[in-house]
Amino acid sequence: MNPEKEAVVVAETQADPIVLPPRRHVGMRTKNRIGNTLIYILLILMSIVWLFPFVCIILQSFRIESTMMTGYIIPKEWGFDNYVNLFTTTNFPRWLLNTLIISLATAVLQSVMILCMSYTLSRLRFNGRTFLMRFMLVLGMFPGMLTMIILYRVLADMNMTQQNSIPGLILVYVASSGMGYYISKGFFDTIPKSLDEAARVDGATRAQVLFKVILPLSKPIVIYTILTAFMGPWGDFVFAAYVAFNNREGMNVAVGLQSMINTPSGINANYTMFCAGGVVVAIPITLLFLFLQKYYVEGVTGGAVKG
Amino acid sequence: MEKYVGLEYLKLNKFQRFLYKFTHFFLGIPDWFKNIGLAIGHFFQKFGLAVKNEVIDLIETFRKGDWKTRVSYVVMGFGNLFRGQIGRGILFLAFEALFLFYMIFWGGSWIGQMGTLGTMGPEKIYDPVYDTYITVYHDNSFKILLYSVLSLFFIIGFIYTWRLNIKQAKISQQLALEGKHLTTGKEDLRSFADDQFHKTLLALPTIGILVFTVMPIIFMILVAFTNYNGALNNGYSNNLFTWVGWDNFNTIFNWQVGGTGYSAAFGEILAWTIMWAFFATFSNYFLGMLVAIMINKKGIKLKKVWRTILVLTIAIPQFISLLYVSRMFANNGIVLTWLRNAGMVSDTFTFFGLNTDPSVPRWVAIMVPRLTVIVINIWIGIPYLMLIATGILMNIPADLYESAKIDGASSWQQYTRITLPYMLFVTGPYLLTSFIGNMNNFNVIFLLTGGAPDNPAASGASGSVGYTDLLITWLYKITTGAQSEYYMASVIGILVFVVISVISLVVYNLMPSTKNEEDYQ
Numbered sequence: 099m100n101p102e103k104e105a106v107v108v109a110e111t112q113a114d115p116i117v118l119p120p121r122r123h124v125g126m127r128t129k130n131r132i133g134n135t136l137i138y139i140l141l142i143l144m145s146i147v148w149l150f151p152f153v154c155i156i157l158q159s160f161r162i163e164s165t166m167m168t169g170y171i172i173p174k175e176w177g178f179d180n181y182v183n184l185f186t187t188t189n190f191p192r193w194l195l196n197t198l199i200i201s202l203a204t205a206v207l208q209s210v211m212i213l214c215m216s217y218t219l220s221r222l223r224f225n226g227r228t229f230l231m232r233f234m235l236v237l238g239m240f241p242g243m244l245t246m247i248i249l250y251r252v253l254a255d256m257n258m259t260q261q262n263s264i265p266g267l268i269l270v271y272v273a274s275s276g277m278g279y280y281i282s283k284g285f286f287d288t289i290p291k292s293l294d295e296a297a298r299v300d301g302a303t304r305a306q307v308l309f310k311v312i313l314p315l316s317k318p319i320v321i322y323t324i325l326t327a328f329m330g331p332w333g334d335f336v337f338a339a340y341v342a343f344n345n346r347e348g349m350n351v352a353v354g355l356q357s358m359i360n361t362p363s364g365i366n367a368n369y370t371m372f373c374a375g376g377v378v379v380a381i382p383i384t385l386l387f388l389f390l391q392k393y394y395v396e397g398v399t400g401g402a403v404k405g
Numbered sequence: 406m407e408k409y410v411g412l413e414y415l416k417l418n419k420f421q422r423f424l425y426k427f428t429h430f431f432l433g434i435p436d437w438f439k440n441i442g443l444a445i446g447h448f449f450q451k452f453g454l455a456v457k458n459e460v461i462d463l464i465e466t467f468r469k470g471d472w473k474t475r476v477s478y479v480v481m482g483f484g485n486l487f488r489g490q491i492g493r494g495i496l497f498l499a500f501e502a503l504f505l506f507y508m509i510f511w512g513g514s515w516i517g518q519m520g521t522l523g524t525m526g527p528e529k530i531y532d533p534v535y536d537t538y539i540t541v542y543h544d545n546s547f548k549i550l551l552y553s554v555l556s557l558f559f560i561i562g563f564i565y566t567w568r569l570n571i572k573q574a575k576i577s578q579q580l581a582l583e584g585k586h587l588t589t590g591k592e593d594l595r596s597f598a599d600d601q602f603h604k605t606l607l608a609l610p611t612i613g614i615l616v617f618t619v620m621p622i623i624f625m626i627l628v629a630f631t632n633y634n635g636a637l638n639n640g641y642s643n644n645l646f647t648w649v650g651w652d653n654f655n656t657i658f659n660w661q662v663g664g665t666g667y668s669a670a671f672g673e674i675l676a677w678t679i680m681w682a683f684f685a686t687f688s689n690y691f692l693g694m695l696v697a698i699m700i701n702k703k704g705i706k707l708k709k710v711w712r713t714i715l716v717l718t719i720a721i722p723q724f725i726s727l728l729y730v731s732r733m734f735a736n737n738g739i740v741l742t743w744l745r746n747a748g749m750v751s752d753t754f755t756f757f758g759l760n761t762d763p764s765v766p767r768w769v770a771i772m773v774p775r776l777t778v779i780v781i782n783i784w785i786g787i788p789y790l791m792l793i794a795t796g797i798l799m800n801i802p803a804d805l806y807e808s809a810k811i812d813g814a815s816s817w818q819q820y821t822r823i824t825l826p827y828m829l830f831v832t833g834p835y836l837l838t839s840f841i842g843n844m845n846n847f848n849v850i851f852l853l854t855g856g857a858p859d860n861p862a863a864s865g866a867s868g869s870v871g872y873t874d875l876l877i878t879w880l881y882k883i884t885t886g887a888q889s890e891y892y893m894a895s896v897i898g899i900l901v902f903v904v905i906s907v908i909s910l911v912v913y914n915l916m917p918s919t920k921n922e923e924d925y926q
Contacts, residue, residue: 130704133702134704134705137705138705140699141699141705141711144696144711144714144715145711145714147784148715148718148784149714149717151726151729151730151733152717152726154729154733154739155729167732167735167737167739168739169737169739169746170739171739211609211613212610214606214607214610215606215610218602218603222602222603222606224603230607230611234614236906237614237618237619237622239841239905239909240622240898240901240902241876241877241880241902243847243877243880243881243884243898244621244622244625244880244894244895244898245617245621245625246884247625247884247894248621248624249617249621251547269617270617272613273614273617274613274617274618276609276610276611276613276614277614277618303598303599303602304598304599304600304602305598305599305605308602332722333722333723333724333725335724335848335851336847336848336881340885352722352724355724355728356724359728365732369732373729376728376729380720380725383720383721384717384720384721387719387720388713388716391713391716395792395796398789398792398793398796399792399793399795399796399797
């Protein structure tokens with residue numbers, strides 16, 4: 099079985115209907131047409147609701163007559179002032195750079211951690227395997243926020259907070275990421291065991307089985323893992339805020355943009371700039387996501403079905 | 406109540422069946438606790454047995470061992486070293502040296518101070534050279550607790566390694582006695598890519614989890630029994646705290662009528678957290694499924710477009726969309742301005758605040774912000790469910806619908822008898838995880854409302870409790886607030902763990918997917 103092909107098949111079958119064709123007589127057909135029209139109306143309404151905030155944010159980022167929140171959407175004067183101000187008068191370039199470094203490093207390291215963990219739990223049998231899985235399940239029930247306090251203190255001790263928050267944040271994002279192995283383990287579980295066995299009979303070591311047999315088959319899950327690992331820190335707020343601790347040099351975009359509008363006076367002065375920042379941050383990640391959407395859909399669907 | 410099997414159960418009518426299931430659910434509760442108790446007892450029994458076996462093996466090995474093996478009991482790696490397995494021997498020896506070095510110079514004193522967590526606070530000492538007073542820091546409770554936990558970890562690791570060393574000495578003695586080949590360092594290294602490959606792969610992730618999750622959790626559990634308070638701790642290092650036993654738990658459970666302290670706050674927030682998790686999970690679930698069915702209906706065109714529009718909410722980072730939406734619904738935001746201009750709401754109405762109009766009943770005023778966050782959460786959550794449901798709906802065998810149609814089932818009947826049971830069966834575990842995820846859904850609440858509006862019934866507790874606060878946002882607000890009562894945050898964290906594990910256990914026992922796995926196969 100070729101997962102790549104399977105992915106294509108999944109993507110294609112999604113366009114297929116699940117409801118069977120109605121029997122051919124006129125009453126049914128008119129009923130169907132009314133139903134479809136209703137559905138179209140609902141879908142269009144939904145699309146408006148879903149797109150409305152994004153359209154607003156884009157429109158307001160071009161407004162120059164006032165930086166405050168206003169009761170109207172369409173700007174009276176258009177211009178790129180907010181974008182220019184964002185890059186020249188605030189620390190936004192620094193935040194963007196911080197976020198980019200953190201996200202790239204995390205994407206690589208976290209994927210390695212998750213794939214190591216899930217591959218081992220899925221395809222190798224050893225003492226303590228079930229114990230490890232149960233242990234991680236129980237650990238996952240503790241709120242992660244609880245560990246923040248001590249991690250902040252430890253990072254502060256190692257001088258990895260405030261303006262030096264980048265290595266600290268990477269360390270925290272990566273270190274415990276092995277616990278998020280569920281979805282990729284579900285994927286590895288579906289690869290037939292006979293492939294491993296055949297390679298082993300031919301004299302391959304377990305490492306060779308991983309690198310030469312399984313990994314080439316696992317492109318969809320590798321992409322999914324890297325994509326989610328990249329998007330996590332790109333939008334992370336809580337821990338980044340904790341570690342940066344109000345230091346404007348050490349913030350990521352989420353914390354930085356939030357700090358612009360977390361006070362009433364901040365909203366009045368920076369609201370349109372915040373919109374511009376949101377657009378700048380959202381565009382690359384949205385494009386990347388839409389480009390790799392197929393893999394994401396597969397990961398989410400598979401993960402939910404396998405539980 | 407007797408248990409019905411097969412036909413007896415089928416003979417009951419709908420109401421009787423419901424009653425039967427309902428009573429059996431509650432009658433089953435003592436059994437679960439019994440089973441949990443048994444499982445725990447079983448675990449300790451097994452653990453005790455394992456320890457006993459280890460001790461017996463240790464004594465046996467010592468009795469039968471030659472002098473090289475016996476020296477290994479004191480000097481680790483000796484048995485390996487003098488039988489030619491230099492690499493292993495040196496590693497063992499180096500580990501022992503490191504351990505002893507650490508324990509003598511640091512670890513011992515940290516653990517020694519664990520009982521009191523330090524006794525000497527900072528003091529001001531007159532400095533005659535500069536003619537001023539300078540502060541001299543002595544004990545630091547945070548460091549004492551942290552490093553003693555680390556030292557305990559190290560001790561456990563050492564005991565494990567020591568045991569491993571004796572096992573290795575025994576094996577190499579046996580192999581040497583039988584004249585068999587002892588593995589060389591090179592072969593050992595090679596086995597890490599083959600027979601021991603799992604150790605290579607797991608080394609980094611498990612060490613990361615141990616240091617960055619297990620250790621902090623143990624530390625925070627210990628903090629729940631202290632009075633560690635960040636407010637006194639300006640500039641990180643001058644504060645002493647100490648053990649207080651169960652006092653902090655008493656604070657939470659000591660409920661009084663009309664109280665506004667921690668116990669009142671905890672009750673209020675826990676109730677809302679569970680309510681929120683329930684509505685957030687199921688509203689998303691059913692609406693998401695509905696949207697998926699609509700988009701996938703035959704004859705609907707532009708399926709990809711509808712799907713992509715919804716998926717945009719997943720792609721755009723939540724902090725942007727949520728912060729923006731929260732401003733849209735805020736007091737002078739677009740939505741409220743429009744509604745006011747259209748005369749649809751009164752001037753005192755706000756989405757994230759309490760309606761100040763005295764004619765509005767209080768419970769209505771409270772429900773408004775809560776309902777708002779649930780509705781906005783639907784906006785966030787439907788796309789995920791749409792994707793998941795689409796994938797699952799594809800897998801329902803088409804002949805089920807075919808035969809249902811022939812039997813004259815309406816589309817509503819097809820939905821309730823085929824689609825819904827199948828979905829519920831397949832997504833049972835997902836529903837559980839998403840319920841728990843929603844209980845800890847920090848982002849949505851914090852970025853939308855920050856917990857507002859304030860709840861006067863819980864004004865005595867720190868963290869400025871609000872009506873939309875979840876336990877997790879409350880915990881965050883406590884630790885970042887002016888008081889920084891870390892001990893209370895730890896207690897709440899532990900209670901969140903307890904609540905979640907109880908819910909998981911109960912639901913897991915009820916879930917059909919875990920009982921009748923082959924039902925839909």
